[in-house]
Amino acid sequence: MPARCAKIKVRGWTGDRVRIFLEVARTGQIRAAKRLGINHATVGRQLTALEKEMRTKLVKRGTTGCTLTRSGEALLTTAERVELELKIGSQRGTSDRVTGTVRVGAPDGIGNYFLAEQLAALAAVHPDLVIQLSALPVRSRCRSARPTSSLPSSRRRKAG
Incomplete structure (x- = not known):
């Protein structure tokens, strides 16, 4: 069963649409739907909706597959960075282990x-x-002190 993406909405993007876009961009196929557990018609509709929200063409569809436009390549870079940050954040957030x-x-x-x-x-x-x-080892903080004398020295003076 494929992992469900949380419904995240950022500037008109939803997590599902970005996840679909990433999969199509990586595989070059609308048939990426099979890996996502959804049908290819849904993938096509979600890509079209994402393109409308972004107001730009992201994918060139062809008979042999899909290729990214310049806008699609730019979005791919950003979407992969966001995906990585989300993975890192989720790993930090769920790990209560002390190692x-x-x-x-x-x-x-x-x-x-x-x-x-x-x-x-x-x-x-x-x-x-x-x-x-x-x-x-226990180190003694008390140092042995040498006794000092305040008595005057008993040196003999030379006679002169």
Whole structure:
């Protein structure tokens, strides 16, 4: 069963008419209707309606097939760009999956006693997410300071 195109209307174009135009342009045949699941008379009527809306001839019909006019070629370029953008947009809009790899580095205590449980819960919600937890050495923020003396130096002076 062919996929139904949403009824989109942009400056007089409908999604179905543009879809029909694209198929005819790509195949060079009004018989593209078979691939679309509609009869060839409907394809012809929809192309004619699109040409009226655009106020220009888009397709030269012949006994061996169809060829695009200059206007048809211009519309093809635009229609393919719109089609691509719609595909990209629909893929973005329907994908709620979180995928990829996340590396988390934490000291042993935090990693083992807190993060491991939290990251396991995150992995359960997003099974396509790879989570790597690695232990990092604890670095002491306290530096050992050398004792300093404020006592005066006991150097001997040379007699002179």
